[in-house]
Amino acid sequence: MIDFDLKSLPQFGVIKQSDAERWTAGIIRYHADRAHWHAKRLTGIGGSEIGAVIRGIKELRDSGFSTLSHVVRSKLLMRLPEFQTDHMRRGNVLEHLARLSFLYRYKAAQDFKAMKAMEAGATRPGYEWLIGNTDDLIVLGGRRWVNDYKVPSSFSEEIEHDYSAQIHHYGLKAKFAGVRIDGHMLTKLDLAPELALSLTQRVPTMSEEDLHTLAKTIAMADVPGMRVVSLVVENSREMQLDILECGNHCWNEMVLAGHVPQVQKGEMVELSDEKMLEVGRYQQQYAMAKAGMKYLDGVAKNASASIAKTLDGVDIAGKEMPLGLVKVLPNDVPKELVVKEALRAGATPEELSTVQKDYSLVALIEEVKRLNGDAEAPHLYSQSLDPKKAEAFLSNANIDIDALRTSGVTVALSTKGVHKDIGKTYQASAGEVFCDWIDKHSISCELDDSLEETTSDFDVFGEMALEAASGTLSELFAGASEHHADHANFENQRPMSKGARLR
Numbered sequence: 063m064i065d066f067d068l069k070s071l072p073q074f075g076v077i078k079q080s081d082a083e084r085w086t087a088g089i090i091r092y093h094a095d096r097a098h099w100h101a102k103r104l105t106g107i108g109g110s111e112i113g114a115v116i117r118g119i120k121e122l123r124d125s126g127f128s129t130l131s132h133v134v135r136s137k138l139l140m141r142l143p144e145f146q147t148d149h150m151r152r153g154n155v156l157e158h159l160a161r162l163s164f165l166y167r168y169k170a171a172q173d174f175k176a177m178k179a180m181e182a183g184a185t186r187p188g189y190e191w192l193i194g195n196t197d198d199l200i201v202l203g204g205r206r207w208v209n210d211y212k213v214p215s216s217f218s219e220e221i222e223h224d225y226s227a228q229i230h231h232y233g234l235k236a237k238f239a240g241v242r243i244d245g246h247m248l249t250k251l252d253l254a255p256e257l258a259l260s261l262t263q264r265v266p267t268m269s270e271e272d273l274h275t276l277a278k279t280i281a282m283a284d285v286p287g288m289r290v291v292s293l294v295v296e297n298s299r300e301m302q303l304d305i306l307e308c309g310n311h312c313w314n315e316m317v318l319a320g321h322v323p324q325v326q327k328g329e330m331v332e333l334s335d336e337k338m339l340e341v342g343r344y345q346q347q348y349a350m351a352k353a354g355m356k357y358l359d360g361v362a363k364n365a366s367a368s369i370a371k372t373l374d375g376v377d378i379a380g381k382e383m384p385l386g387l388v389k390v391l392p393n394d395v396p397k398e399l400v401v402k403e404a405l406r407a408g409a410t411p412e413e414l415s416t417v418q419k420d421y422s423l424v425a426l427i428e429e430v431k432r433l434n435g436d437a438e439a440p441h442l443y444s445q446s447l448d449p450k451k452a453e454a455f456l457s458n459a460n461i462d463i464d465a466l467r468t469s470g471v472t473v474a475l476s477t478k479g480v481h482k483d484i485g486k487t488y489q490a491s492a493g494e495v496f497c498d499w500i501d502k503h504s505i506s507c508e509l510d511d512s513l514e515e516t517t518s519d520f521d522v523f524g525e526m527a528l529e530a531a532s533g534t535l536s537e538l539f540a541g542a543s544e545h546h547a548d549h550a551n552f553e554n555q556r557p558m559s560k561g562a563r564l565r
Contacts, residue, residue, distance in 0.1 A: 072318060089101075114130055159273060166277050213251045
């Protein structure tokens, strides 16, 4: 059960009953151990959320872990809290280690009295939505600082937009509570990936004494991959105004109004004329290459079928073909037929069984029934979640899934009718070019008497290397002059964009 009355939420009047029921069931199923904490987060906008709110309302290009739409949907019980990722687990588990390492490294002290005053203090009327759990208030150099701890997967001295917003958010919360703040600080625990993974597994079982010893070691080491670094976040009046204005708009005009912002999609990608032309040129190159591949694939399939037809009824097992360049082998014997034939020949199942044993589901079910168990019990079934059904569910709920896309692009031919017609035109053009190319390099059907007089411009192969004819046909060309193929000239090849996935 959730020890929190959802009806006390200021936005409860615009929350759908079905959403409330689904959210409650999901919290109990996936987040039962932190149910009360998640419920309290519904009462306002927290520090880790305000950056996404500002980015969404001001349409900033900065990246972050959430979006404006996600924040609003979560407050309206239309979205469950994030499932814990490796990044989140690392940050949660190692936060205390980061704090201890910082305190030893910079000889700072925690201000517990100010922390209690901040948590118990009143907020400013009209800004009750400004909530959050501050990592730390510390005293360093006679000044009180808001300090937030991060354990990033890769270290940089950059102060990301959402982190700056989060720290300023906590600074405003302290100010509203009457707690004086002299500065803002972002502390990053820089650990090598292997060390971070190991400590994430070990720290939960370590004693407090061992943690302090480890923190002292990190503070003293102070080398990349094993150090703690504190960055001063310059006080920004503009950021404070963004927090108050954007947060106020999000809470009052969206959450309390039950309005979920929709992502606006542009009609044309934003590129310079030069970049637009460059992308268009590569798109055309891709379409032409695909057309050529389709034509050549048809030629290859037709040649394969013709070989099979010509050799129908001929025993080719272990025999050499005219050209060694192309392998022609009899089809494999189906494995199941081999097993059946071995059993007919007297082999026992024990002789043919693999070393690894696999359970027979039929036998297991029969055994469950024999023991008077319920073979239809739900927990006996593995649950497979269908991405298509998930997409349909999100679509019916008007949830935009674009934010879930991974970086990079997927390139494929359009299937629209007018585009398919253009593709056929390219394919016909490719056929004209490649048909001549294939004819030019085809082996002559008739080997005339003038073959022995062939010069180095060997007509049979043109620019193809003689070594290609390594099968029995090579004997027919034994008297021909050797021909060395020129290396392919790649200077005019167009580059492919790194990271693009072609299919």
